[in-house]
Amino acid sequence: MRKVLAHQLVWPTTALAVLLLVNVIATPTFFDIRMQDGHLYGSLIDILRNGAPVLLVALGMTLVIATRGIDLSVGAVAAISGAVACVYIAGSPEQGAASTAIVACSIALAVCVGLGLWNGFLVSVLGIQPIIATLVLMTAGRGLAMLVTDGQITTVNNDAFKRIGAGFVLTVPLSIVIALGVFCLAALVTRRTALGMLIESVGINPEASRLAGVRSRTIIWTVYVFGAFCAGVAGLMIASNTSAADANSAGLWIELDAILAVVIGGTSLAGGRFSLSGMLVGALFITTLATTIPTIGIPAETNYLFKAVVVIVVCLIQSPKARAALWVRRTAPLAGRATA
């Protein structure tokens, strides 16, 4: 029992389960899933579909945080990605063609990789603190996205592009298939090869790792590029979901949701260790929380408060110290009896 309770996944999973339970109590049909126009339809499907961008961004963030870094620019990168893709499609002579969508997405992702290289350069080569280095792109990036869209909401009409965020493959939302695909690939590469351990060693001590023969600089650079790539894919999903690039609000605060997902999942912001499965639960938790608010009818005026309270509670039960304080008080008489 103690072993189970000590596992890092227990508390986030419990929190997620409790949240789902609250939804079922408020809306008994919450778990209902039916077929609609040839695809699955239901609240849980919405959570998976809307959770895909957060999951992707959090995936990149997990690896960045594991190297003792942080990437605040992911929301802006997501906005740029959506903006570049939509502006390309809108300006193309064959707006509806699938090939247009493919070229648009490729250009957008290439731009994002470029932005990731920039972040990685600032952090690994120039040695600027990650929070400052990525803050540059966080603030400037949204302006860049607005420059691309000319400050307009660019609406596009392209079925292939629409499928990324709002489409389905074999009755399952395509977005979550993409997100889980990237997730599995990342898990495989980091956990089945030495890369995960190398990332962790860089997070613990970059200089010592370098002296031990680990190419710290390359590894740090790589995680920022990967983070920006993930954010770019997330940005395509967000834009595709409404078939429009909204430079101002696309991916707004997604970096904070992602950091929260990483932290809830048990990855330490101090770097040196990471949990991808924990992050997965954390990302689902954040999305479920967003769905819970309109489902159980929290008034608009208090929804931020509700969110804050839930997050604080989850963080508290995650903390061994806070838990110990609660635990000791509650179980003290029981423990006394056992020893007697």
Place this chain on the structure above:
Amino acid sequence: MLKKTLIAVSAIPLTTLALTSCGSDSAAGGTDDDGTITMGFAQVGAESGWRTANTKSIQETAEAEGIDLKFSDAQQKQENQIKAIRSYIQQKVDIIAFSPVVETGWDTVLLEAKRAGIPVILTDRAVDSEDTSLYETFLGSDFVLEGEKAGEWLVENAAEADVDGDGDVNVVELQGTTGAAPAIDRKTGFESAIAADDSISIGASQTGDFTRDGGKKVMEAFLKSEDGIDVVFAHNDDMGLGAIEAIEAAGLTPGKDVKIITIDAVKDGMAALAEGKISFIVECNPLLGPQLMDLAKKVLAGEEVPERVVTEETTFTQEQAKEVLPERQY
């Protein structure tokens, strides 16, 4: 350094004096030496097509009238807007105009502008302040009236809007940004208008932050948690457009299975209205540029301006939308 600050500080009351004492011949005091008017405009952001049209109208009119426009985008955040206004005060612009992101919390910065002798015009959104001397005039739509118009249409068409025929019209509301004047006022106006008919009730209400993405996500949740939704009332077109996508994904036909009422009448919204997906739109005219520049000139010339200037607005049904859509500018 100290000397410079002292000079700067002492300069402020001087300019104030110059402005207040000028009266009729304030063309010299209210403008720069070269005679052009400098206006600092702090925009909310570019959160919707409406806002973009508003921005364009202001920028184009300023250029046409030879007014030097300093423009800033606050990305929906009050602190950014306050920063922008403070920088305009430091740059000693002739006049400041802005659309407040939220209603409260403006007294301090507006007082700073007043002390610096820079007149302020509010556009599009009002502020909630006891002291009306902090600004010259408020140019914009009457959001309460817009909400009322939407509600009145629903009351008149209640029988038709009751799509499931159970005798009750169940409305879900997609609110704008929490705390923003249009969200508060449109809600108030709509509620007061539908009070005339007992069969109409609001079943659920949540903020969609005036964005398509927000409208879509909230509507997705409403479709599962609320039974028998007849009508969606969205505080702007974009949230309504997001709701259309959510309704279509649920296998329902917007305009037939669920009626949608929105406010704004931007081009994408009007197109959806003409297609029959939206049932009714109350216009909120974004082309404030000409009226704003006109008011700015009057204020700087020392002329009396009314405390409240309402923009001219109408409403659109599906048939009217088909007629005006081809020549819709925004």
